[in-house]
Amino acid sequence: LFGKPVVDEETLEALEEVLLTADIGVATSMKLVEEVAERVRRKELTDPEVLRVHLKTRIAEILIEDEGHLDLGPKRPYVVLVVGVNGVGKTTTIGKIAAQFTARGDKVVIGAADTFRAAAIEQLAIWGERVGAQVIKHEHGSDPAAVTFDTLEAAKARGADLVLIDTAGRLHTKTNLMEEMKKIRRVAGKAIEGAPHEVMLVLDSTTGQNAISQAKTFNETITVDSIVLTKLDGTAKGGVIVGICDELKIPVKFIGIGEQVDDLRPFNAAEFVEALFS
Amino acid sequence: SLSDKLADVFKSLTGKGKLNEKDIEAALKQVRMALLEADVNFRVVKQFVADVRVRAMGQEVARSLTPDQTVVKIVREELVRVMGETCEELDLRAAPPVPILLVGLQGSGKTTTAGKLALYLKKKLRRSPYLVPADVYRPAAVEQLKKIATDLDIPVFDTDVNDDPVEVCKKAGEAARIGGYDTIIIDTAGRLHIDEELMGELGRIKEALDPNEILLVADAMTGQDAVNVAGEFDRALGLTGVVLSKMDGDARGGAALSVRAVTGKPIKFVGMGEKSDALEVFAPDRVASRILG
Numbered sequence A: 001l002f003g004k005p006v007v008d009e010e011t012l013e014a015l016e017e018v019l020l021t022a023d024i025g026v027a028t029s030m031k032l033v034e035e036v037a038e039r040v041r042r043k044e045l046t047d048p049e050v051l052r053v054h055l056k057t058r059i060a061e062i063l064i065e066d067e068g069h070l071d072l073g074p075k076r077p078y079v080v081l082v083v084g085v086n087g088v089g090k091t092t093t094i095g096k097i098a099a100q101f102t103a104r105g106d107k108v109v110i111g112a113a114d115t116f117r118a119a120a121i122e123q124l125a126i127w128g129e130r131v132g133a134q135v136i137k138h139e140h141g142s143d144p145a146a147v148t149f150d151t152l153e154a155a156k157a158r159g160a161d162l163v164l165i166d167t168a169g170r171l172h173t174k175t176n177l178m179e180e181m182k183k184i185r186r187v188a189g190k191a192i193e194g195a196p197h198e199v200m201l202v203l204d205s206t207t208g209q210n211a212i213s214q215a216k217t218f219n220e221t222i223t224v225d226s227i228v229l230t231k232l233d234g235t236a237k238g239g240v241i242v243g244i245c246d247e248l249k250i251p252v253k254f255i256g257i258g259e260q261v262d263d264l265r266p267f268n269a270a271e272f273v274e275a276l277f278s
Numbered sequence B: 001s002l003s004d005k006l007a008d009v010f011k012s013l014t015g016k017g018k019l020n021e022k023d024i025e026a027a028l029k030q031v032r033m034a035l036l037e038a039d040v041n042f043r044v045v046k047q048f049v050a051d052v053r054v055r056a057m058g059q060e061v062a063r064s065l066t067p068d069q070t071v072v073k074i075v076r077e078e079l080v081r082v083m084g085e086t087c088e089e090l091d092l093r094a095a096p097p098v099p100i101l102l103v104g105l106q107g108s109g110k111t112t113t114a115g116k117l118a119l120y121l122k123k124k125l126r127r128s129p130y131l132v133p134a135d136v137y138r139p140a141a142v143e144q145l146k147k148i149a150t151d152l153d154i155p156v157f158d159t160d161v162n163d164d165p166v167e168v169c170k171k172a173g174e175a176a177r178i179g180g181y182d183t184i185i186i187d188t189a190g191r192l193h194i195d196e197e198l199m200g201e202l203g204r205i206k207e208a209l210d211p212n213e214i215l216l217v218a219d220a221m222t223g224q225d226a227v228n229v230a231g232e233f234d235r236a237l238g239l240t241g242v243v244l245s246k247m248d249g250d251a252r253g254g255a256a257l258s259v260r261a262v263t264g265k266p267i268k269f270v271g272m273g274e275k276s277d278a279l280e281v282f283a284p285d286r287v288a289s290r291i292l293g
């Protein structure tokens, strides 16, 4: 694609293909290519290599990093509510994050607020045990808001540093489930003032343009503070995040690169962009 | 929707008897964008648009339709044609217990679909299915399928997580034979199509069981990557069909077209919810409408 000595129509088309096949989406890809095409027309960009660098820089500017770490701040416990649609990697991501903090001596409490899906509580309990974090759970089928409340009460009582609340996967189109999530958020605030301090949306990098509706709806419902993009160890590029950052200005904190406890990395915009073009 | 966009393209043209080249190109531009927005793979879109162009050239505008309606009609017919005009049944012609193997990426809905298929076989096809939890890696995966099975009152193999999955499948096959069940549904661990070791493991499970059906469970919201995943699973194992899960969301479902176009394998079912009764037989015209927006 960039092996040609001159920028022509073919170069721009090939460029559009790279962006579209990375799931960057029609609107965002067209916008990016048009910006570049304009500079080409004004003869500001004539070398394909420079064009490539310019485009990478432009995309990296849109992406929003957040130093890739959770800053627990002075008031403890710091409460993170983890949400997202079904199967994206919420439970696994909580295990990974908990591990990072227990490893440095922080006390982590996890709330098993997915009381709906079969063996969701058992799955989380195994992770809690693996990483040395206490898991607060009720019976299967109980009220997730009640679990959340108890988790925060327990966290306060034990002087926890970090609380991670695992919730059931929910499609953003299901109004009753979006309402349930709102209630979980409200109840958290009742147990600890200001909680949740962070609402973390987990997105699957294999997801196409629907990720944008997911992000928008979750954000409109309970305000999303950060994003984790999982499964980047696959062949999907996760390009949907470009449009999401551009429109919603939500920082991407971590990326998931596997199923094991250590497979979590801080989001790095430059590395992400390099991978988009590889 | 595409219909609206095409109506716009053609609103300045009235009383035309035939679609001319310029009209068609303008319309195809809209079709291409609509399909890409619906997550149909880039290359698949290219081929699809080329096929539509061939059909649209010289096409008479039926007196009952406007030019934009003619193009929409062609696009819809092409979508339905590619995705399979007929609904393909499960192939259960074999000596019992007939094995059905579920494979796919992490989190796509395999375990949930296993329960749904078991219920479908029991209630709709009046068969006696046996569930096999062959995912010994994911925490509480065996418990998850066991709980689903118990809720449905469907027998399930008591997997030992210390066994490797091939061992589990062999033992379960034997248990199903002894128990007199006529169908076994094997739930496997999610895996990447690029993980040689785990893909090799599936190959060994296939060899051990000789399944009648190897179904790829794919998430309806999958984007451009759908062709890579489906293509590789098909190449490695020879899929017999696809189940598109989470179609109860608002993903346009372009992955349906991509997967069919790249593997030629039929989509047999769609998952329409988290409960075990949320499984429907694939209807191409319905998915076509959805992709068209």
Ligand SMILES: Nc1nc2c(ncn2[C@@H]2O[C@H](COP(=O)(O)OP(=O)(O)OP(=O)(O)O)[C@@H](O)[C@H]2O)c(=O)[nH]1
Pocket: A084, A085, A086, A087, A088, A089, A090, A091, A092, A093, A114, A117, A120, A167, A168, A169, A170, A230, A231, A232, A233, A234, A255, A256, A257, A258, A259, A263, B106, B107, B138, B190, B192
């Ligand atoms: N390859 C890979 N797999 C992942 C990653 N993160 C999670 N997974 C896998 O994805 C699958 C789903 O993960 P979960 O943590 O259960 O997802 P979830 O969002 O909690 O799912 P629900 O609670 O059912 O909505 C599991 O098989 C995980 O091991 C990742 O970064 N890479």
Ligand SMILES: Nc1nc2c(ncn2[C@@H]2O[C@H](COP(=O)(O)OP(=O)(O)OP(=O)(O)O)[C@@H](O)[C@H]2O)c(=O)[nH]1
Pocket: A086, A087, A117, A169, A171, B104, B105, B106, B107, B108, B109, B110, B111, B112, B113, B135, B138, B141, B188, B189, B190, B191, B245, B246, B247, B248, B249, B270, B271, B272, B273, B274, B278
């Ligand atoms: N809304 C909806 N959710 C679904 C559907 N199918 C599965 N799910 C949900 O998607 C999530 C993942 O489903 P699983 O069955 O655990 O997926 P899996 O492929 O077995 O996951 P791994 O074993 O980790 O690879 C769960 O929350 C399911 O309830 C569906 O058709 N609609």
Ligand SMILES: [Mg+2]
Pocket: A090, A091, A092, A114, A120, A166, A167, A168, A169
């Ligand atoms: Mg979970």
Ligand SMILES: [Mg+2]
Pocket: B110, B111, B112, B135, B141, B187, B188, B189, B190
């Ligand atoms: Mg599973």
